[in-house]
Amino acid sequence: MKEYKIEEQEPHAVMEQLISYISANKVQRSIKPIYKTAETALYNDDCLEIMSRLPDNCVDMIFADPPYNLSNGGITCQAGKMVSVDKGKWDRSNGFEQDVAFHEKWISESRRILKPDGTIWISGTNHSIYQCGFLLQRLNFHILNDISWFKPNAAPNLARTTFAHSHETLLWAKKDKKAKHIFNYEKMKNGVFKEDKMKMPNKQMRSVWSIPTPSPDEKTFGKHPTQKPLALLKRIVLSSTNENCLILDPFNGGGTTGIAAKIIGNRRYIGIDVEKEYIDLTINRLRKFHDQNIFKPVE
Ligand SMILES: C[S@@+](CC[C@H](N)C(=O)[O-])C[C@H]1O[C@@H](n2cnc3c(N)ncnc32)[C@H](O)[C@@H]1O
Numbered sequence: 001m002k003e004y005k006i007e008e009q010e011p012h013a014v015m016e017q018l019i020s021y022i023s024a025n026k027v028q029r030s031i032k033p034i035y036k037t038a039e040t041a042l043y044n045d046d047c048l049e050i051m052s053r054l055p056d057n058c059v060d061m062i063f064a065d066p067p068y069n070l071s072n073g074g075i076t077c078q079a080g081k082m083v084s085v086d087k088g089k090w091d092r093s094n095g096f097e098q099d100v101a102f103h104e105k106w107i108s109e110s111r112r113i114l115k116p117d118g119t120i121w122i123s124g125t126n127h128s129i130y131q132c133g134f135l136l137q138r139l140n141f142h143i144l145n146d147i148s149w150f151k152p153n154a155a156p157n158l159a160r161t162t163f164a165h166s167h168e169t170l171l172w173a174k175k176d177k178k179a180k181h182i183f184n185y186e187k188m189k190n191g192v193f194k195e196d197k198m199k200m201p202n203k204q205m206r207s208v209w210s211i212p213t214p215s216p217d218e219k220t221f222g223k224h225p226t227q228k229p230l231a232l233l234k235r236i237v238l239s240s241t242n243e244n245c246l247i248l249d250p251f252n253g254g255g256t257t258g259i260a261a262k263i264i265g266n267r268r269y270i271g272i273d274v275e276k277e278y279i280d281l282t283i284n285r286l287r288k289f290h291d292q293n294i295f296k297p298v299e
Pocket residue numbers: 045046047048065066067068090224226227228229250251252253254255256257272273274275278
């Protein structure tokens with residue numbers, strides 16, 4: 001594989017070069033993004049295929065919200081009604097060993113394509129997060145934080161046999177303990193986070209974040225069953241990336257990471273999802289924000 005030097009390139013040239021790597025590298029079939037602008041590329045494909053085509057050390061930050069493997073026919077409560085917990089075919093478990101083997105593959109690829117000072121975020125519930133945390137450690141990542149995302153409006157537990165599930169865990173890690181990762185400390189300490197009743201003004205940002213699940217206006221174009229709130233991804237992008245950083249989301253879903261990157265501004269984004277309907281949803285969301293001129297830098 002050719003030596004890849006991202007620092008010497010103009011940001012737009014970098015995006016073009018990466019798209020051509022994905023399209024042509026190890027060619028058995030050429031892969032083109034389904035949506036492409038100077039700063040954004042969306043792929044409807046398996047993340048392992050697209051990631052394998054990227055050069056070493058090219059990504060600044062990865063946000064990954066992988067399958068939870070919890071879609072097993074259970075029930076939950078939504079708006080007072082009993083509904084299935086099944087998220088879709090993509091969320092079915094293939095058995096413990098195979099689920100872990102899949103996580104190991106994409107986390108290993110993440111390590112290869114992350115820059116030496118890059119960081120990875122992994123979001124999950126108890127179904128998946130311990131497997132991913134174990135693998136991060138086994139693959140020699142250094143865990144920076146485990147964030148507890150508390151959902152103040154979480155659904156009640158219908159069965160009344162356990163505590164009501166009301167948080168997800170986000171692991172934040174870097175490739176090496178000595179790496180100089182980005183952390184925008186002041187922006188986290190002094191920023192305005194109206195959605196978060198636990199964040200005290202001008203006090204350090206702590207590792208428990210109180211953020212409601214996405215509001216209806218984040219679901220105007222249809223919804224992804226596990227769509228993350230924009231406030232959560234804006235905080236992640238703002239805290240751990242700077243201008244011109246390249247962000248990759250291998251499990252794009254409804255594109256929340258890419259939209260957060262556009263709202264924060266001056267970031268580049270590659271999103272991948274196996275389901276075409278979710279890439280279409282992302283394109284519609286991106287166009288809506290673009291039409292409403294919401295993409296103004298907020299820093
Ligand atoms: C938990 S959801 C991500 C939700 C997203 N964070 C959002 O805010 O909308 C996981 C996504 O990964 C996709 N997916 C599952 N397996 C995949 C794979 N091997 N490659 C690419 N995408 C995959 C699913 O289609 C699903 O949309």
